Amino acid sequence: MEFFKNAVNWASGPTVLFTLSTVGLLLSFKYTQIWSKKVAYIFFAVFALVYFTSMLDPNFYLIVAKPDNVPITFVLFLVAFFTWYAMYQGVENDKRIEAGEDVLEKQEQEKVWVWPDLVYTELLCMVILGVGLMVWSILLPAPLEQPANPADSPNPSKAPWYFLGLQEMLVYYDPWLAGVVFPTLIIVGLMAIPYIDTNPKGNGYFTFKERKAEIAIFLYGFLVLWVLLVISGTFLRGPNWNFFGPYEYWDQHRIEPLLNVHVSDFFWVRGLGRPLPSNPIVREFLGIILVLFYVGVLPVLMARPREKLPKFLQWISLNKYFQKMGPARYYLGVILFLAMLSLPIKMYLRWAFNLKYVVAFPEIFFNI
Amino acid sequence: MAQEEKKAATDGADKAAKPAAKKKGKDVSRREFNWLALGWTFFAAATAAGLGAMGRFMFPNVLTEPPSSFKAGLPSDFAIGVVDTRFKEAYQVWIVRNEEGIYALSTICTHLGCTPNWLSAESKFKCPCHGSGFYMSGINFEGPAPRPLERHRIVLAEDGQVLVDKSRIYKQEAGQWSDPESFLTLA
Amino acid sequence: MEKVWSAISGAWDATTESQVWKSVFRHGAVTSNRNRVLVMMSNVFLHLHPVKSRKAGIKLRYTWCMGGITFFLFLVLTFTGLLLMFYYRPTVQYAYSDIIDLGEHVPLGVMRELHRWGAHAMVITVWLHMFRVFMTGSYKPPREFNWGIGVILLVLTLLLSFTGYLLPWDQLAIWAITVGSNMARATPLLGTEGPLTAALKLGEINLVNSGNDARFALLGARSVGENTLLRFYVLHCVGLPLAAAVLMAVHFWRVRKDGGISGPM
Structure with missing residues (x-):
């Protein structure tokens, strides 16, 4: 038992959890047969069993049973279920397409009366949901903490749970990026999806094979970069915003020394063994080049055909998409995609090297 | 205001300087264009002023704060x-x-x-x-x-x-x- | 028994054939196809629906009913929110005690629970609705515009929930909003601590300072306080719900106009 708990605690560390989820998701795109009913039954049974027996552990119970965290339990199970349900139907349809049959949604094209066929379904949903909400409200009082006190921040202080993904980003990026630029890009990026995605297939039915790239990118962004961050931010971020395993005691005094290092420190101090130059532009030149390369040169490189790239870089070629989408859609899409990837990149840099800023101009609040 | 009228007038002059375009039934005549430009300029200015005033409304002139x-x-x-x-x-x-x-x-x-x-x-x-x-x-x-x-x-x-x-x-x-x-x- | 039954059915017939009833409901019992059409045409609420729909499209398997559930939750929240407004006063002095009173001094003291848990549920269902629409590719032509409206509605839902978070005026509320609103201070050009803001200078005077930046507009003060509570209250109860209602009307309208529930071409 102890061994199991320690293993889970270890696996919930940010590095391991994030890596495992990413790899797991990518593998599930390769071996789509795991989105089957059988696997789902086993997975749900095991997961629910572990989750609910874990409530016997006092530390786990303390976090999960906090009234405002109850919705996260719903999120956990609902998102898992509906992800499976969507992928399951997609994989089923893919089999039908392969066999030359119509997709499931193509059958039953006949029109039926909305009253009663749809209206009654809606009524039923409303009744069930209404009753569920009543029961939830009667069983669980809404939380109310001490009266507001501007002088005393509770430890930890958390944003509402649906913003914990943003709060997690704030650990890795400055507020102007994590709080302003990235949310704007998320909203703009979501709205731009229909105009970037020109794939005419997969319109109006579940499928995976016909829209692999779109679904893979969206699921990575939604499941790993949003829902996973929300869940880990709720359950695993404890006092002083340190990470705690689900069975760990939230120790207010645990010390985790984090010494911040910038790219400029790596280059000048550790690399060349001299003090930082006083001219900020000279000091930060490497970081500036890296950022400009990432947002300016990389998209152009990726647009080139495979054989025109040096051998070790051939894997980044997205020439296929450049040809298909045209320059405007391609560049918009790639820049949004790279912006999305900049979050995991910075996370790994932080975990591996304690890297704080790639470019640091604290004088004008311009830190990346 | 005078400035806007002048702008509309120069717009018109620009058009006049060009060789007379072939008029099709749907095209806006120069005269109509002047009035349209004038109208839209006023409309845009009024909208901008309204939005600006609304924005300024959110910043009160007096703040009561405890002594510093x-x-x-x-x-x-x-x-x-x-x-x-x-x-x-x-x-x-x-x-x-x-x-x-x-x-x-x-x-x-x-x-x-x-x-x-x-x-x-x-x-x-x-x-x-x-x-x-x-x-x-x-x-x-x-x-x-x-x-x-x-x-x-x-x-x-x-x-x-x-x-x-x-x-x-x-x-x-x-x-x-x-x-x-x-x-x-x-x- | 027979007599009672015939009396009841007689009374029912008399009611449904009365002038009052007929002036309200323009159709008879929805058992004939004619009335199935009439009920959709004559009832303003049901008019959101078409008269007929493809069988595959309205399956729960396909829609998960998530959009409908989200709308239902919005109605629940509007209604419970309205009731809460009868007791809640948005001032630093009263807000917290009014929230306590709502649970203790008012019969059926679960109104705040219904509102809070309903709000959490709505955030989840909005996510899942978007997720479903993405996974079925329903944002593709001709529904691109409606997807955009949906994204704005998602943002409005989050903002509604966020502004509501401050109103109990407890520790959870004030610190969540402090952290959230401090991000506004980092807005490029418009926030005091945003990149490039320092360049906006007239001689020695900073044009953007803590008294006129983006965060100030949000809080109505330099720190979370009385003005903030009032601003968030007004946004939460009037501004954002109105915006959401208008966009929802557009959203539903466009679902119909773009060809109803999506399906394979």
């Missing part, structure tokens, strides 16, 4: 090497006495404005929201805070008490901590 300066007692009240947290609640200020003198640190974290806690055992200010850590001097050394805590103006009042004025702030990254009023030197 206070007297914190005699310099001898503060022990060397101790962070005084008595004024945190009422004034959001820590008063710190070191070997050379006294300074007043703002209790607002430079990351996202939470209130850090002074952990005397670890000799640092630690912000509970995102884990930023600051040395006793206010310099940031861990976590996401991008810059040191701010200092406030601190001087001796005429009655010999320490006077802290929160309306003046001194930022280390702007080189303002060398200002004599950001630090009360005690012999």
Whole structure:
């Protein structure tokens, strides 16, 4: 038992959890047969069993049973279920397409009366949901903490749970990026999806094979970069915003020394063994080049055909998409995609090297 | 207004200078175009003015805020090497006495404005929201805070008490901590 | 027994054939196809629906009913929110105690629970609705525009929930909003601590300061306080719900106009 708990605690560390989820998701795109009913039954049974027996552990119970965290339990199970349900139907349809049959949604094209066929379904949903909400409200009082006190921040202080993904980003990026630029890009990026995605297939039915790239990118962004961050931010971020395993005691005094290092420190101090130059532009030149390369040169490189790239870089070629989408859609899409990837990149840099800023101009609040 | 009319007029002149375009039934005639341009210019100006006025409405001319300066007692009240947290609640200020003198640190974290806690055992200010850590001097050394805590103006009042004025702030990254009023030197 | 039954059915017939009833309901019992059409045409609420729909499209398997559930939750929240407004005063002095009173001094003291848990549920269902629409590719032509409206509605839902978070005026509320609103301070050009803001200078005077930046507009003050509570209250109870209602009307309208529930071409 102890061994199991320690293993889970270890696996919930940010590095391991994030890596495992990413790899797991990518593998599930390769071996789509795991989105089957059988696997789902086993997975749900095991997961629910572990989750609910874990409530016997006092530390786990303390976090999960906090009234405002109850919705996260719903999120956990609902998102898992509906992800499976969507992928399951997609994989089923893919089999039908392969066999030359119509997709499931193509059958039953006949029109039926909305009253009663749809209206009654809606009524039923409303009744069930209404009753569920009543029961939830009667069983669980809404939380109310001490009266507001501007002088005393509770430890930890958390944003509402649906913003914990943003709060997690704030650990890795400055507020102007994590709080302003990235949310704007998320909203703009979501709205731009229909105009970037020109794939005419997969319109109006579940499928995976016909829209692999779109679904893979969206699921990575939604499941790993949003829902996973929300869940880990709720359950695993404890006092002083340190990470705690689900069975760990939230120790207010645990010390985790984090010494911040910038790219400029790596280059000048550790690399060349001299003090930082006083001219900020000279000091930060490497970081500036890296950022400009990432947002300016990389998209152009990726647009080139495979054989025109040096051998070790051939894997980044997205020439296929450049040809298909045209320059405007391609560049918009790639820049949004790279912006999305900049979050995991910075996370790994932080975990591996304690890297704080790639470019640091604290004088004008311009830190990346 | 006159300017806009002039603009519309020059627009018209520009059009006239060009060789007369072949008129099709649907095209807007020059005369109509002038009126349209004028109308839309007025409409855009009025909309912009309206939006501007609405935006300005959100910024009141008078703000009621508690007084920003206070007297914190005699310099001898503060022990060397101790962070005084008595004024945190009422004034959001820590008063710190070191070997050379006294300074007043703002209790607002430079990351996202939470209130850090002074952990005397670890000799640092630690912000509970995102884990930023600051040395006793206010310099940031861990976590996401991008810059040191701010200092406030601190001087001796005429009655010999320490006077802290929160309306003046001194930022280390702007080189303002060398200002004599950001630090009360005690012999 | 027979007599009672015939009396009841007689009374029912008399009611449904009365002038009052007929002036309200323009159709008879929805058992004939004619009335199935009439009920959709004559009832303003049901008019959101078409008269007929493809069988595959309205399956729960396909829609998960998530959009419908989200709308239902919006109605629940509007209604419970309205009731809460009878007791809640948005001032620093009263807000917290009014929230306590709502649970203790008012009969059926679960109104705040219904509102809070309903709000959490709505955030989840909005996510899942978007997720479903993405996974079925329903944002593709001709529904691109409606997807955009949906994204704005998602943002409005989050903002509604966020502004509501401050109103109990407890520790959870004030610090969540402090952290959230401090991000506004980092807006490029418009926030005091945003990149490039320092360049906006007239001589020695900073054009953007803590008294006129983006965060100030949000809070109505330099820090979270009385003005903030009032601003968030007004946004939460009037501004954002109105915006959401208008966009929802557009959203539903466009679902119909873009060809109803999506399906394979």
